[in-house]
Amino acid sequence: MTTGAEEWTLPDDRQAVRRALVAWYEDDHREFPWRRTDDPYEILVSEVMSQQTQLGRVVEAWEEFLERWPTTADLAATDRADVVGFWTDHSLGYNNRAKYLHEAARQVEEEYDGAFPTTPDELQELMGVGPYTANAVASFAFNNGDAVVDTNVKRVLYRAFDVPDDDAAFEEAARELMPEGRSRVWNNAIMELGGVACEQTPRCDETGCPWREWCGAYASGDFTAPDVPTQPSFEGSRRQFRGRVIGTLREYDELDLDTLGHRIRVDYAPDGEYGREWLRGLLDDLADDGLVETGERDGEVVARLHR
Structure with a gap:
């Protein structure tokens, strides 16, 4: 495969690569409550909350949010100021995300009769839902998504298969690797790999990384990765x-x-x-x-x- 002047290839035995990752994930992975549901509303809330907050801190906020507003109907019927207040009290980042989530709930109720759209393209019609979030909800709620490409996934693809630091190349590689019809487990698994084993400081052997036999970085010892923009400091911002x-x-x-x-x-x-x-x-x-x-x-x- 070629992107610009750079060539890169995925392993020939992709089925073995896929099986190894899925088996590793299914054997042991971090437990988050949104991984135990296929409710699109609950998954959307988790995705929006996770955009600027560490996952460990999101759990409590997510549970409290859904206890207070368990359905899109409940959220749509509440006052926007209450939702923004909750967001502020739990330090969940930009308050306009609370506004967008509230508006998206109204759209689901008023434009979709309370039933979530199911495809990435349709989900992007909801307020504040961009391509990544739409794809995540389609994958985890409906098993109907494309390959998710976030910072963790880019790091994995760059190190393991020498995919160049180019968004089009990352998208193509991720799409080629994902087994058809398995976006739910695959996207969870490859993000888990990046979040647990292939962190900025890798923990290949400690976590039993399933891709060690194919990984270029593991073979060479060169664990450089694409530069990742850092979040500006919250204090004083x-x-x-x-x-x-x-x-x-x-x-x-x-x-x-x-x-x-x-x-x-x-x-x-x-x-x-x-x-x-x-x-x-x-x-x-x-x-x-x-x-x-x-x-x-x-x-x-x-x-x-x-x-």
Whole structure:
């Protein structure tokens, strides 16, 4: 196979490669509750929560979320501010993901009569569901997905089979490897391989990696991998202060700018670097996401959660 000027090949005995990985996964893998369900709503919630949060921390949030809103009908019927508040309280990353999840539940109820679409293309019609999430839900809920390609999968393909650091090449290799009609177990298995055995610091022998006999990196001892963008620090980030705005406005019906500013950061100064102009920019972003709104009271600008 060729991508640009680079050539690469997969092992001739692909059936053996497939059998080895699936057997390794089925013999022993990390237990997550969303791996024990094929409910598309429960799987969508897990996928959205996992986008910026370590899986160990997602478990508790996922269970609490589904206890509170066990179906799309329950989630669609609740107030968006409650969903955003839950997201903030559990430090689940960008609050607009809570908004999108809430809107997707409404779509399922209003546009699909409560029944989830089943293919990756159809699932992308839901608010906030991109190609990766749509494919994951189609795979894990309906066994009807394409090969999932995430950071872990890229690392595995790059090391094991010398697939070049090129998205098209990764997609092609992943597609060629996945056994037909087995997207559920295959995608779980290859992501598990990347998450447990083929981490940035590999644990080949310790985890009994099933691909050692075919792996170029294992043979050469060269475990370099594609550069992976690092997440910006949460502390002091706009994400952090967006969350503080939402959390504060949940506690107070509405607040004027200066009162809100002083409540979300100790170094707030109306005319300073982190003052009214900075705060207005933050509120504008949140307003664009449909999370807050501003108005006037007694001649002063005030902010409140979107109603």
